Amino acid sequence: MDVPLSHVLDYAVDEMVGGDRDYLWHHIKPHGCFQTQEQMIIVSGKGLTVTDIRGREYLDATSGGVWCVNVGYGRESIAAAVAAQLKKMSYFAGSVGTIPTIKLSAKLMQLLPRMGKAYYSNSGSEANEKSYKLIRQAATIDPQRKGKYKILYRDRDYHGTTIAVLASSGQAERKTDFGPFPEGFVQIPHCLCYRCPFDLTYPACDVRCARVVEEIILKEGPDSVGGLIVEPITAGGGIIVPVDDYFPILQQICRKYGIFLVIDEVVAGFGRTGAFFGHQHFDVDPDMVTLAKGMASAYEPISATVVKQQVYDIFLNDPADPGQRLNFFRDISTYGGCTGAMAASLENIRIMESENLVENSRVMGAYLLDRLRELIDHPNVGDIRGKGLFCGVELVADKKSKQPPSETQVGAVVDAAKAEGVLLGRTNNSLPGFNTTLYYAPALVMTREEADRMVAATQAGIEAVFGA
Template sequence: MKTDNVLEYDTEEIVAADKNCLWHHLKPHKLFEMQEQMVIVEGKGLMVTDIRGNEYLDVTSGGVWSVMVGYGRDSIAEAVCAQMKKMPYFAGAYGTIPAIKFAQKLLEKLPRHDKVYFSNSGSEANEKAFKLVRQASRISPERKGKYKIMYRDRDYHGCTFGAMSSTGQAQRKEDYGPFLDGFVEFPHCCCYRCPYDKTYGECNIECARKVEDIMLEEGPETIGGLIVEPITAGGGILKPVPEYFPILQEICKKYDVWLIIDEVVCGFGRTGKFWGHEHFDVDPDIITMAKGLASSYEALSATVVKQKIYDLFLCDPSDPETRLNYFRDISTYGGCTAPMTAALESTRIIEDEDLVENSRVVGEYLLEKLKGLEHFDSVGDVRGQGLFAGIEFVTDKVTKEPVTEAQMAALMANLLAQGVIAGRTNSSFHGLNNVMNFAPCLIITKEQVDTVVSAVSAAIEKTFK
């Protein structure tokens, strides 16, 4: 039957069509035959409702930590609607009002940076950074041959081939190689599972210092960029110690390697400061971002660089030698105006409602409450920063043996049964997908945190009784 509303639906028909037509992200499809998948139809604040009318308290900000201002923000929808009626799209080779205004806003938030390049996803924002490194290694006499990118074990940078080549998560990469040449891995910085079996205080921050050794082995004259997350997200919520970034920065400066910080998850208040890297004494050359930019009401990402990088790509169109030295890259949807409009309004909300401060204050409360679960034998480590926290589950606190996949799955199901949607490390590492994570919308209250922590406590008791 033809209706006026293209989204009008019949519940059973939609549930069947979900099973028959949709290829869900990061899901083993055998699950479809065993259980009905949740179809989310509505959201308000932190609450989401599925097609059967069940309500859940979502502490994942939409599954992948990106709906910063919560669901149901009419003002974002209205701003986007007005802009779409006026001018929905024009290619990024030109300016549009939303693109210019949001670029201005970003640079206000990043006073040491100078130029903003828009695209559509975190993966793409990172690809742009890698392309800048590669092109600079060809066109700049000072950077000749510096084409390699270093990346860290346990970090994630996306699903495209460059992004996967720079990702330190074995299960995300398995079966998809060969990857790109010129990507070099270095060890992670997780103190709980120190790659050097050392203890903080007596370790000389080996995890950071080792980067120089690896660089020297590779040949620093071949290294152009080094990418890291400020706080590793999908890799298990890993915050480096304070000394870490200054050491990394010094090594990068010494060998003229561009430090690229991936703020895709940590940006826009997630960790209790506007940017994740603000927790550390560090000044990146390139910053990439996505997810929280427009609170995922629209798809938007950006690659932000310092003037010195932009200047390398200035060229004289009349000089046959250098006329192609500009950044020859395009992203069709980088010209959509709705994403920047949504981003402007989402950022206004973050500022006007002081949500970064809420992230700091309620984040401290969340961490304190989660640490109250450390008495459980299965809770190995609780860590986090701002509204971003994780619990690592183990079968033995001394050996730190991770819980099994079946135990982890049961734990998540027991939590969901109480109406709480949390996240977890998912198909990232062999044997180490044992971290439950919490990244609620920045509007969460202390009362909602209490509800979440009680539910987690009950789920632990039920799973490991």
């Protein structure tokens, strides 16, 4: 049955501009600007290109602003997969199985062969929160983990927006005003060599940022620490790629003290870094992995907390009074049962595999990084880093002192690039005074020509603000 969709798809420009100003509360933006500035309204997209309501086209280096449209815009086969699934069976709660949920779980275990079970929800925040609930419940039902309720998180990392995951955010600006937070979250140092928290240099530092974690655990009391969550490559905290020996050290410390290692693959997963998952670049074997964003390239909201069979078994083999039956994971997420999202994810993964997008991310990412590195001689370019199609250019006011420029200047660079037709990303509202890294996380279908345009727009933007 063909239903007219004009109420969804048709629009008058002025009505939309007015509606945007009058009714829509935009995310993470100072609200005053809505009264005075016309906001960008996006109406269509294809590949890496988006078109705004005035018909202007932009090359999107951000995969939708928050690094998630990994297979690019306009994928009709994902729309078709979702429509077909919704027509057949649109929804049933995650307390039962459905065909796409089972297929997706099997696929995820193929991609993450050391994992055993997948638990679904619908945002990265929720996927991480589930891992905390698993750690905390395990600390009450597993005699060997009794009292291990504390969770370590890393400075500069971000794990989501709800109060509990914000408690584990290493980004002060995201937390401001939202406390008090639940207790039991403890920060460890970040691992950005360019701004080493210990003022040391690799390799002479002996990876102090990783080794110090053991001291923190001993100070907290190993019997109270149950989990450690980190991004494999930090995203919003400034595109931070740890040195190769960082993760093996962290892993060894976690094993020594019976601490679950949770790797937040919400951004880094699904090809972003040139491997299917970011942690696969390193010698590390996490107990849990959290997924969202690129999982369905944001065609549908979906996330997962994927765990090792041993984690699942804790909830299976509770020696407590079986009459109480409180040992199972007592958690539910309504939209974790949305079959359309599962179908979108299945088709998204099929596209990635059939078009070799992870490999394209590796190869084109190396090209983009090389090209960006040509900018390093500019006096206001401090550091250039990345892996796969996940790159960052940290701007400085002064190269020697590494003093950051003002955020207004960084915003002006992004605006100047936009005037060139390229949407660049920048770390924002995260690290007070240090929201100064431009980022590049384009769809994994990016070509050389598109990379060249991003670099040219970056150079033009930097020169417009700081001079040549």
